[in-house]
Amino acid sequence: MEQVSEQYYKRDFWIQENLNYVKPHFRLQKAARIVNAIAQGRQADLLDVGCGPATLKHLIGENINYHGVDIAIHNPAPYLLQTDFVETTIRFGDKQFDIIIAQGVFEYIGEHQSDKFSEIQQLLKKNGIFILSYVNFNHLHRDVYRIYNNVQSFDNFRRSLERFFHIDRFFPTSHHWHHHEPNRKFMKHIQMHINMNIPILSPLLAVEYFFICSRPRT
Ligand SMILES: C[S@@+](CC[C@H](N)C(=O)[O-])C[C@H]1O[C@@H](n2cnc3c(N)ncnc32)[C@H](O)[C@@H]1O
Structure with a gap:
């Protein structure tokens, strides 16, 4: 069994690590396609939780009003907020959002998973959509990044998410024998x-997996 971190990494770590996310990687490009399809050209306020270098902003339509929160903001801008969401509530002023996205984030949320689902639920407008990604830790050749501090099976994660949201759809970000994003042009194209x-x-x-969620149905 591999080591899973018990540590929360802070700004000094992420400001360096996030340089890896400046160039749009496969999952981010796919997420942008999903966001654009959900917005369907309509005006929408979007919050990117754990936005890193805010690369997503440059991949989505101009109809989408982008906001991002992260512990390590490189280039400050009015639409970006530097905040540690382990220490404080996730929010952006008193705004509510049509679309909230958190990708590559819940693996680093430690024991705060339920609290963060709850906070995000409060930030979603009535017909808002929450999109998130989570690593498939049931992968045949699973590879667990040493700094993950929140590792669980697909079923446990899904059950936890369902306590706060209605899961409209879920599907793999990609498939790969070696548990990493596709790197060949042809495979990227098909899997996109x-x-x-x-x-x-x-x-x-x-x-x-990507999960596409809405507010719970009462
Ligand atoms: C793996 S990166 C993903 C970045 C981006 N969402 C993407 O998919 O390219 C995880 C992001 O979570 C942010 N993050 C990690 N811990 C955080 C915390 N406690 N508070 C706020 N942001 C945090 C990191 O700075 C980083 O940008």
């Missing part, structure tokens, strides 16, 4: 367009 669960294969080879 596949948003479905493949029986037997996906639970074993999905790299991460």
